[in-house]
Amino acid sequence: MNTSLLIESFDQIVQGSQQLCKTLRSEQNSLWLPLSEADTIQNLTPLQKATSYYQDFWYQNGQDGRETRSCFGLIAANEEQLKQAIMINQHKEVFKQQVKQLQTQQKKHWNELKGQLAQRHNQLRESLHFSGLTRLHLKQTWRHIPVIERCPSRVGFNWYHSGRSIQKYTVEQAQQALLNLDTSSDHIQTQLNLLSKLPGHTPLAKVQNLAPTMRANLFFDDNALPARQAMNISLPILFKTSPDQKMPSHNEPDLEPPMERKRAVRSDRKIEDEPFLPSIRVHRYNTF
Numbered sequence: 653m654n655t656s657l658l659i660e661s662f663d664q665i666v667q668g669s670q671q672l673c674k675t676l677r678s679e680q681n682s683l684w685l686p687l688s689e690a691d692t693i694q695n696l697t698p699l700q701k702a703t704s705y706y707q708d709f710w711y712q713n714g715q716d717g718r719e720t721r722s723c724f725g726l727i728a729a730n731e732e733q734l735k736q737a738i739m740i741n742q743h744k745e746v747f748k749q750q751v752k753q754l755q756t757q758q759k760k761h762w763n764e765l766k767g768q769l770a771q772r773h774n775q776l777r778e779s780l781h782f783s784g785l786t787r788l789h790l791k792q793t794w795r796h797i798p799v800i801e802r803c804p805s806r807v808g809f810n811w812y813h814s815g816r817s818i819q820k821y822t823v824e825q826a827q828q829a830l831l832n833l834d835t836s837s838d839h840i841q842t843q844l845n846l847l848s849k850l851p852g853h854t855p856l857a858k859v860q861n862l863a864p865t866m867r868a869n870l871f872f873d874d875n876a877l878p879a880r881q882a883m884n885i886s887l888p889i890l891f892k893t894s895p896d897q898k899m900p901s902h903n904e905p906d907l908e909p910p911m912e913r914k915r916a917v918r919s920d921r922k923i924e925d926e927p928f929l930p931s932i933r934v935h936r937y938n939t940f
Contacts, residue, residue, distance in 0.1 A: 655765055658754065659772075661747040665793065666773050668740040672797075672920065675705035675733055682897050685725030685888055689905050702727060703886045711787040720791050722886035724809060724866045725904060728893035736799055738891050741796045748794040767844065785895060798883060798890040804870040807902040811909040812867040812884070818923070821856040821934055823847060829932045843929045856925050858936050864909035872901075 664816070677699065683699035688746045696704075706721050715721070754762040770788035821829075827847055833840050868889060891900070928936045 654910055658750040658765070659769065661743055661750055662769050662793070663772070664743040664921065665747060666707070667738060668736060669707045672733060672740060673706055673735045675736070676703060679730070679733070681730075681733075682728040682893065682899055683726060683888070684899060684902065685723065686904060686907055688843070696887075698725065709789060709793045711789050712799070716787075718788070720795070720863070720864065720886060723888065724868070724885055724905075725888035726807060726899065727888050728803075728897065728899065728932060729890040730893060734890060734892060737797045737799045741799065744794045744796060748781050748790075751790065751794075775817065795826070795886055797887055798868070798885045798889040800870065800881070800889060802862050802874060803875065803892045803894040804900045805873040807889070807900050808869040809856050809873075809903055809905045810869070811905060812866050813862075813864050813909070816862055817860045819858040819860075822856050823850055823854055823856065826856055826929055826932065826934050829934075830929065832938055833931060840931060843931055847929065855925055855937055857925060857937065858933055859927070859935050860933055865887040866905075869912070 656729055680699075683698055683702065685697060685702050687698060687701065691701055699725065702725060704738070705721070708721055710808055751762070754765070766788055827844065830840055830844050830847065835841065835844070849885075865884045866886070868885050870883070870889075872879055872881075923935045924938055926935070929935055
């Protein structure tokens with residue numbers, strides 16, 4: 653594929669987000685966004701926090717590779733700002749498809765290009781205190797800004813625990829996944845050796861514990877349909893401002909998800925608790 657188009661899509665995301673954040677700062681939109689103790693110590697305002705997350709495309713120092721930083725809130729926006737956000741989301745979707753295609757067709761070239769993308773827009777990275785960081789976070793780059801082109805009367809925020817994802821794996825698939833990692837490492841070789849001792853028909857399962865997500869339930873009294881809408885969010889919601897600039901009523905959930913209640917372990921649980929191949933989160937099935 654034409655990699656210049658992929659670079660152009662990334663630039664459009666970054667530049668569009670910068671422009672949106674500039675208009676949000678200049679318009680001083682009505683908003684609600686909770687601050688953590690760390691935010692308060694840094695003297696962050698709710699608007700500063702929101703705009704930093706809308707431009708949060710790089711890994712922070714010490715950020716786990718599997719972690720996606722998120723925040724929630726409500727920002728009233730005018731029609732032009734909503735259009736800007738919708739256009740940014742379109743660029744994000746195009747960029748995502750381009751990356752997926754390149755990863756599949758030209759993986760080596762993608763790894764080189766990813767490093768180049770991460771080093772673009774140095775001035776923005778430094779202004780957001782990402783100085784020196786050149787690791788691009790794909791999920792944070794292509795996730796959509798939640799846009800509601802109506803004004804909700806009420807919003808309920810709730811943490812949602814979606815449990816875990818289980819994907820059936822064959823021995824051959826597991827072997828290929830391990831070979832895609834650094835095979836010079838001792839722990840990868842150990843896992844390859846363990847895998848080689850299994851019969852080729854042995855069923856396996858890749859298990860991923862899913863992180864809690866924030867779910868927003870929006871209610872409308874504008875006599876249009878639907879009267880209610882639910883969405884999972886990782887960024888503040890942009891919604892159409894009301895003529896009287898009134899914010900929708902809303903609850904104020906904890907900034908961090910509550911600890912998930914431990915469920916009783918079933919005696920006939922099919923999948924072993926401990927991963928058989930920890931580097932790729934693959935488990936064996938119990939034999940009873």
